[in-house]
Amino acid sequence: MSHFSDIWQYMPHGMCLLWQPWLVVLWAGSDLLIFLSYSAIPIALLTVLKRRKDVPHRGLVMLFASFILLCGITHALSMVTLWVPIYPQVGLFKLATGVVSCITAVVLFRLIPTLVALPSPADMAAANERLRGEIEAHKATLASLEETVEARTAELSRLNATLAVQAREAIHRSSNLLAVVASIAQQSARSATTKDDFLEALQGRIWALADATRTVIEGGDGPAGDVETVVLTQLDKLLPNIRTRVTIAGPALAIGSEAAQQLSLALHELATNAQKYSLGPAEQARVDVSWSFEEAAEPGDGTFRLVWREHGAGPTAEEEASQARGFGTKLLTRVIPAMLRGSATREFTADGLVYRIEAPLSAIRPEPVQGGEPWRAAEIVDRTFGL
Known part of the structure; x- marks a missing residue:
């Protein structure tokens, strides 16, 4: 040291x-x-x-x-x-x-x-530039997504509003249908002589209403069918054995639910009576069912006509007496025309029965619906509340 x-x-x-x-x-x-x-x-x-x-x-x-x-x-x-x-x-x-x-x-x-x-400053600058580009792209994507969400939210709000309206309409339609069924049951009971007659008439009329509603829902691309489908549904079901003696003719025409129900009731009564009094006993008898419509100058106006014409049957005292006092006559000449805001005539000629009914086109055609989401709302309600 x-x-x-x-x-x-x-x-x-x-x-x-x-x-x-x-x-x-x-x-x-x-x-x-x-x-x-x-x-x-x-x-x-x-x-x-x-x-x-x-x-x-x-x-x-x-x-x-x-x-x-x-x-x-x-x-x-x-x-x-x-x-x-x-x-x-x-x-x-x-x-x-x-x-x-x-x-x-x-x-x-x-x-x-x-x-x-280790990355160089140039590499870091390039990486930062790429990151800035990705950030801008993500911002643009986020803005686009926000716009899409806002648009979809607005569409959903419109759809909910339309669904609310359609739901109220469906409830109203169901209430009307129940009232019609109740009235039919009551009137059928009054005019029936036996329980079997009452059940047969009531079931036939109720099924006619059900078939009409189902035809309108399932016929076509929208929530409305057509007149020809309604006519064929009733005639093919009620006159299967003598369908070859029935001819139908008429232009294509969309039909709403309530109009289809009323026309189905009319066709049910006519076909049932024809099978019982005209087409059944007389083998040479036949029926022509035709319809037409005329457009008016003003949008929404116009006239619809349906004609039931029997040939080769001739009037019978039994048919005239039975139909004169039955509930079916009231349906054909009073109830159904009133529901369609029109008029009807029934005439027994030497050749057979002729029944005519006229109604404004606005009562026959379905209510106009817009395409897209409101149309889907109407279809949802029809398929949910329809029979």
Whole structure:
């Protein structure tokens, strides 16, 4: 330890410079500048590490800071040796500087692949530009989605409003239908002589209503059928064996639910009576069913006509007497025309029965519905509340 304490056995470094003032100042000034610089650099690196917790390879930065600081201290001690020969202490600091330098070099070489793989500023700028483009695209997509959601919400609100209206209409329609069924049951009971006659007449009329409603719902692309389908449904069901003696003719015409129900009731009564009194007993008898309509100058106006004409049957006293006092006559001549806001006539000619009914087109055609969502709302209600 005497070598570290007995330093005056060595010669100050200034003597090697012959104590030339300019040379001493040059050496001392240079070492001072190097010491100050090497002391400031680690301070700057440590400040960066303190403020940025996300700096990669913080250990390598600490090694560089230690290596540079030790280098600065060795230069400071070299400046002191110009006047004080502390060479042992300078040697220890140089040894520490060498060890730290070696460790820094080894770590640096091991990190070369990782450091080379780090993206360059140009790569970072390009990546940032791509990210900005993706962000703008996502913003545009989000704006489009928001517009779509707003549009769908508005459509849903309109659909809900339409459904509410259609639901109220369906309830009203069901109430009317129940009232019709109740009236038919009551009137059929009054005119029937036996329980079997009452059940047969009532079931036939109710099924005619049901068939009409089903025909309207299932016939066509919208919530409305057509007159021809309603006529065929009733005649094919009631006159299956003598259908070849029945001809139908008429233009295509859409029909609403209530009009289909009323026409089905009329056709049911006519076909039932024809099978009982005309087409059944007289093999040569036949029936023509025709309909037509005339458009008026004003939209929504016009006249619909349906004619049931029997040929080769001739009137019978039994038929006239039975139909004159029956509920079927009231249906054909009073109830059904009133429901359709029209008029009807029934005439027994030498050739057979002729029945005519006229009604405004607005009472026959379905209520106009718009396409798209409101139409779907009407279809939902028809399929839910229809018979």
